[in-house]
Amino acid sequence: MTSDHDVIIVGAGLAGGILAGVLAEGGRRVLLLERGRSLAYSEIPGDHLRNHRLTLYGDHTTPDPAGHPRVFIDGAGVPHTVLPHDARYQLNAFTVGGGARVWGMQAWRFHPDDFRMATRYGVADGSSLADWPIGYADLAPFYERAEHEIGVAGDHAGTTHAPRARDFPLPPVPRSPSAEWLARGADHLGWRTFTPPLAVNTRPYLGRGACIQCAQCIGFACPTDAKNGSHNTLLPRALASGRCTLVTRAHASRVLTDGSGQAIGVEYFAPTTTDSATLERRTARARTIIVSSGAIESARLLLLSASPLQPHGLGNHSDHLGRHVQGHAYPIAYGLLPPDVESSLLGPGVSVATTQFNHGNPGIIGGAMLANDFVKLPLIFWRQSLPPDTPRWGLANKRAMRDLFRRGIDVRGPVQEIPSPDSRVTLDPAVRDTFGLPVARLSGTTHPETVRTAEFMRARAEEWLRASGAERVWSWPAEKKFSAGQHQAGTCRMSADPRDGVTDPFGRVHGHDHLFVCDGSLHVTNGGFNPALTIMALAFRTAEHLLASP
Amino acid sequence: MSLTPSQLTALRSLLDRIIPADDFPGALAAGTDTYVLRHLLGDGSLGTNVLLLGFSQLDAESVARHGPHQTFATLLPTQQDALLADLAAARPMTPWPPPLAAAPWFHRLVELAHEGFYADPANGGNRDAASWGMLGYAPRTTPERAAP
Numbered sequence: 001m002t003s004d005h006d007v008i009i010v011g012a013g014l015a016g017g018i019l020a021g022v023l024a025e026g027g028r029r030v031l032l033l034e035r036g037r038s039l040a041y042s043e044i045p046g047d048h049l050r051n052h053r054l055t056l057y058g059d060h061t062t063p064d065p066a067g068h069p070r071v072f073i074d075g076a077g078v079p080h081t082v083l084p085h086d087a088r089y090q091l092n093a094f095t096v097g098g099g100a101r102v103w104g105m106q107a108w109r110f111h112p113d114d115f116r117m118a119t120r121y122g123v124a125d126g127s128s129l130a131d132w133p134i135g136y137a138d139l140a141p142f143y144e145r146a147e148h149e150i151g152v153a154g155d156h157a158g159t160t161h162a163p164r165a166r167d168f169p170l171p172p173v174p175r176s177p178s179a180e181w182l183a184r185g186a187d188h189l190g191w192r193t194f195t196p197p198l199a200v201n202t203r204p205y206l207g208r209g210a211c212i213q214c215a216q217c218i219g220f221a222c223p224t225d226a227k228n229g230s231h232n233t234l235l236p237r238a239l240a241s242g243r244c245t246l247v248t249r250a251h252a253s254r255v256l257t258d259g260s261g262q263a264i265g266v267e268y269f270a271p272t273t274t275d276s277a278t279l280e281r282r283t284a285r286a287r288t289i290i291v292s293s294g295a296i297e298s299a300r301l302l303l304l305s306a307s308p309l310q311p312h313g314l315g316n317h318s319d320h321l322g323r324h325v326q327g328h329a330y331p332i333a334y335g336l337l338p339p340d341v342e343s344s345l346l347g348p349g350v351s352v353a354t355t356q357f358n359h360g361n362p363g364i365i366g367g368a369m370l371a372n373d374f375v376k377l378p379l380i381f382w383r384q385s386l387p388p389d390t391p392r393w394g395l396a397n398k399r400a401m402r403d404l405f406r407r408g409i410d411v412r413g414p415v416q417e418i419p420s421p422d423s424r425v426t427l428d429p430a431v432r433d434t435f436g437l438p439v440a441r442l443s444g445t446t447h448p449e450t451v452r453t454a455e456f457m458r459a460r461a462e463e464w465l466r467a468s469g470a471e472r473v474w475s476w477p478a479e480k481k482f483s484a485g486q487h488q489a490g491t492c493r494m495s496a497d498p499r500d501g502v503t504d505p506f507g508r509v510h511g512h513d514h515l516f517v518c519d520g521s522l523h524v525t526n527g528g529f530n531p532a533l534t535i536m537a538l539a540f541r542t543a544e545h546l547l548a549s550p
Numbered sequence: 551m552s553l554t555p556s557q558l559t560a561l562r563s564l565l566d567r568i569i570p571a572d573d574f575p576g577a578l579a580a581g582t583d584t585y586v587l588r589h590l591l592g593d594g595s596l597g598t599n600v601l602l603l604g605f606s607q608l609d610a611e612s613v614a615r616h617g618p619h620q621t622f623a624t625l626l627p628t629q630q631d632a633l634l635a636d637l638a639a640a641r642p643m644t645p646w647p648p649p650l651a652a653a654p655w656f657h658r659l660v661e662l663a664h665e666g667f668y669a670d671p672a673n674g675g676n677r678d679a680a681s682w683g684m685l686g687y688a689p690r691t692t693p694e695r696a697a698p
Contacts, residue, residue, distance in 0.1 A: 046689055048669040056665065216689035223691040345687060378687050379668040393568045393638075393660045394631060401668075402574070405685040 003285040005031040005245070007546070008266050010252040010301065011293035012036075013098025014532060015519045015539035017230025018146075019290055020238035020246075022543035029243050031284055033250040033268055036063050036095035038231075044102065044221040048379050052093055052102045052486070053219030055085040061095040061102065063249065067434030070296075072482070073443035081431055090327070090442065090484040092294050096248060097231025099486050100199075100532065104218040104374055105227055105348060107152040107199040108529035109143045109162040109537075112136035113359045114366075114416065117525045121365045124449045128324050128421040129365075132524045133496040133505040136162060142537035142544075150536060151228040153202040158194025161355035161369075170202045172351075174213075176344040178337055178409050179352035179372055185468025186354055196353035196371050199532075201226035206233060217347035218374040230536075249279070253437055254305050255289055255515065261309035263289045263515035269435055288546060290507075290516040292539075295325065296484060298521045299425040299491035300440045302502075302509075315492060315502040315509040315517070322425040324490040326526040327483040328414035329446065329454040331368070333461035334385055335470030337407045345406065349375035357460050358416075358528045365449050366416035368457045368528040370464065373410045381405055388474055409470065411461040416528035417483060418449040425491055446480040454478035487531050492521035507542045518542045552591065556621065557605035561586065563623040564608060567630050568663040574684040577663055577675075585666030585675025586659070604655040607646055611636075614643040 007023050009016045012034035020032045039061060049056045058065060065084045072080045072088040082088045092099040113120050115132040123129045144166050146152070153170035172195035175183070186193045201210045201224075211226040225232055238244035250270040258264050265285035272278045291298045299322040303313040313321050337343060353371035361367050376385065382401060385408045390400045423444030431439045458475050465473045495501025498510035507522055509515040520526070520535050527534065553561065562583050569577035577583065590601055611633055612622040622630060634656060636642065642652035666675020668682075670689075682688060 045672070046670055046691060047672065049665060049673055212690070214689055214691040215687065216691050377668075378682060378685055379665060382664050382668050392657075393634070393663075395570050395572060398569055398572065398574075398576075401681075402684055405687070 003287070005029045005284060005286040007031070007288040007290065008033065008284055008286040009290045009292055010266060011098070011291070011297070011519070012096045012235065012246060013292060013294065013519065014100045014230050015535050016292040017097065017235035017238070018536055018539035019292060019518055019543050020244050021230065021234025022540060023546060024238040024241040024244040026543070026547040027243070028547070030238060030245070031286065032238070032244055032246045033252055033266065034096050034246065034248050035251045036061065036093075037248045038096040039101070039221070041221050041223060041225070046216050046220060048377050051219040052099070054377070054380055055091065058085045059091070059093070061093040062091070063094060064434060068439070069431060069433070070439050071428040071431050071441040073441065075445065079441070088442070088482070090296060090488055092486050092488065096235070096246070097229050098294070100227075100229025101231060102219055102221055103227070103229070103532065104350065104530070105198040105200050106350060106530040107147065107150070107154075107197045107533040108369065108527070110136065110527040110529055110534050111161050111355070111358050114525060114527040117366060117416070120359070124365065124418055124447065126420065127418045127447050127449065129418055130493070130495070130500065130524050133494055139534070139537045139541065140165070142540040143533060145540050146533055146536035147197075150199055150230065150233050151201060151205050152197050152199045152533070154197030155195040159197060161358060168197065170205055173198050173200065173202055173348060174346075175351045176346055176349065178341055178343045181337065181341045182352045182372055182409075182411070182464065182468050185464060188467045189463065191354050191356045191464070193352050193354045195351055198348060198350065199228040200348060201228065208232060211348070213346040215345050215347055215375045216377070217349065251435060252293070252301055253435060255291065255301065255314055256283060256285075257305070257307045257309070257314070261307060261511070263314070263512055265289070288514045288516065290518050290542070292518045294519055295488035295491045295521040296425050296440050296442070298517055298519055300427065302492070302517075303427050304437060314512070314515065317511060318499045318501070320493060320500070320502050322491050323421045323423070324419040324493055325423040325425060325442070325444065325482070325484050325488065326417040326419050326490040326523070327485045327487040328526065329417060329450050329478055329483060330412055330414060331454045331458035331461055331475065331478055332410050332412040333458060333465050333473060333475040334408065334410045335465035335473045336387070336404060337409050338469055338471055339407070343406050343409060345375055347375040349373060357457060361456055364453050364456045365418055366453055366528055368413035368415040368453070370411055370413040370457065370461055373412055376408065378405065381408055385410065387472055409465070411464050413457055413461065414487065414528060414530055415450060415454045415457055417526060418447040418453070419490055419525065420444060420447045423482060442482055442484070444482055446483055448480070451478045451480055487520070487526065489520035489523040489526040489531055492517040493524045494522045506545045507538065516542060553587070553602060553605065556609065557602065559623045560605040560608045560621065563630065564605070564659060565663050567627065567634060568660055569667050575680040577667055580667055580675060580680040581677040582663055582666040582675040585673060586662050588674055589662055600650055601655065601658060603647060603650055604659070607644065607650065610644045611642060
């Protein structure tokens with residue numbers, strides 16, 4: 001059988017763009033399918049009501065939101081059909097580049113112990129905590145490669161939670177006065193802080209300009225294209241090679257398998273011509289298929305691809321597919337800067353962090369990195385950051401906004417979640433998308449140990465603000481909830497033994513010779529850090545593995 | 551769908567108390583009423599149609615407290631604030647037609663007003679970036695060279 005492509009990649013997000021770049025430059029003919037469009041900066045406006053930090057009435061990256069609902073099962077077991085702007089949908093950006101088009105750019109390596117959580121902490125009752133089948137040393141060279149080929153700005157000497165062989169290619173982001181104030185507060189506590197790694201051009205790099213420190217950063221596209229992802233690095237390299245075909249507005253509906261159960265192609269819906277509103281059903285064949293659609297949609301596509309030989313979905317031989325959904329519990333402590341310390345309103349904003357509490361907390365499983373937050377929008381400040389006793393309307397509210405907007409500060413961190421097998425993605429039996437396909441059904445909730453860790457970290461975040469001299473400090477207790485969101489992970493966990501997961505340690509679906517998963521789905525655990533750099537490192541590693549395979 | 555003249559008057563008086571003018575422009579000077587109206591009228595869903603009835607109910611609450619013809623717009627600011635505090639605390643003096651209820655209605659209008667007032671001017675409720683000027687906020691996204 002002949003085919004126009006060697007590899008089909010489903011999803012042009014952070015991982016998909018890296019896979020395409022490495023494989024196309026390595027001589028493979030790549031078909032890259034992306035359900036969204038390639039959006040110019042001007043197509044993602046500075047809309048404070050519709051962005052990826054506040055999707056009150058939608059966002060500007062999701063194509064045909066009404067055509068692609070999901071079903072959310074609440075704590076009482078009641079199903080709700082939800083659209084993308086609803087928090088229960090667990091939206092990530094559906095566009096070329098994926099979430100990285102509008103992200104906050106934190107580009108962390110996981111801690112070495114994040115890969116061996118079960119060994120370090122044991123397996124709590126009701127959890128599916130497990131070690132990764134690979135360790136930090138396996139990923140380290142690929143972390144380094146991602147830092148250099150995507151472009152990460154950081155403090156090499158200060159970033160000590162994971163061994164580093166080589167400096168960052170870009171100097172760290174500048175510290176704001178309030179971050180310096182937090183760093184002094186941490187000194188009082190004996191906590192070590194440093195400037196966290198961000199995938200941003202702090203100076204011109206790879207042919208693009210530097211960040212201008214605008215005040216409309218996270219949730220928005222970057223006005224100087226200094227916000228780094230695969231969309232402005234590896235994907236252009238893929239296209240320049242002449243060996244990558246990118247098809248946008250292409251919705252994969254099924255991985256095709258042959259009589260022996262092996263993956264041979266992808267069925268998808270795509271426009272009849274580039275700008276046509278009419279979509280047609282197509283099939284494409286290739287030797288290698290890589291599913292890279294995010295933890296929810298990757299699991300859904302494998303479930304939708306059930307075959308006579310694998311009636312419960314591809315890779316679901318041991319009932320792990322779609323389970324162990326993780327994101328990050330995110331404790332936040334809010335406070336007010338003393339009047340003599342002014343917050344700068346300079347982006348990106350995150351410029352001080354500590355990894356003091358990622359591990360080794362007595363009686364607690366795991367922990368989290370803590371950092372200050374991004375530059376805030378006025379409306380988000382009004383909704384989230386006023387002291388809890390502030391009247392919500394009238395002159396008192398307006399005065400509080402005026403007095404406190406530049407004095408608000410918060411410290412927050414992504415808590416390493418303890419996975420639960422009951423937190424899962426399945427196919428909804430009733431609700432269909434615009435193509436008539438069952439939509440993702442999201443059910444389950446946080447493991448109690450995650451809540452305990454989140455509460456521990458909330459106390460540390462408050463402690464940090466108090467030690468720094470915040471005039472007031474407040475926070476809200478952690479709650480159990482279905483957790484996925486922009487950090488979604490875990491639904492196709494890798495494992496050495498096919499009985500323990502969906503894919504092998506390179507992302508190859510167990511029992512399949514040429515079918516791979518490559519995105520946060522592979523994460524056995526999701527670290528106490530923003531997960532994007534790990535997703536990128538895995539993409540480089542899987543791509544190199546494929547190039548080295550006969 | 552449209553508002554009656556008296557509903558529109560009540561809406562504007564309400565917004566003037568939710569975000570009053572002081573040394574800096576309030577909701578009305580910033581055009582937040584335009585944003586709220588566009589939201590209420592532009593979305594033909596049941597939820598927003600029901601919200602429109604609340605402006606008539608606001609006048610009914612005023613009359614119930616202060617006598618015939620004493621619509622909300624005719625009250626003193628202190629009287630208006632006291633009435634709104636009652637609504638916020640779910641202490642209406644008149645029966646609100648289900649599914650409308652005093653406190654959720656008022657809280658929704660508080661949300662809508664602040665959305666318009668503090669969002670970007672292109673959304674229509676923050677004319678000349680009036681609220682941003684008060685806060686010292688500006689996106690400052692103008693690059694030295696255009697992004698692709």
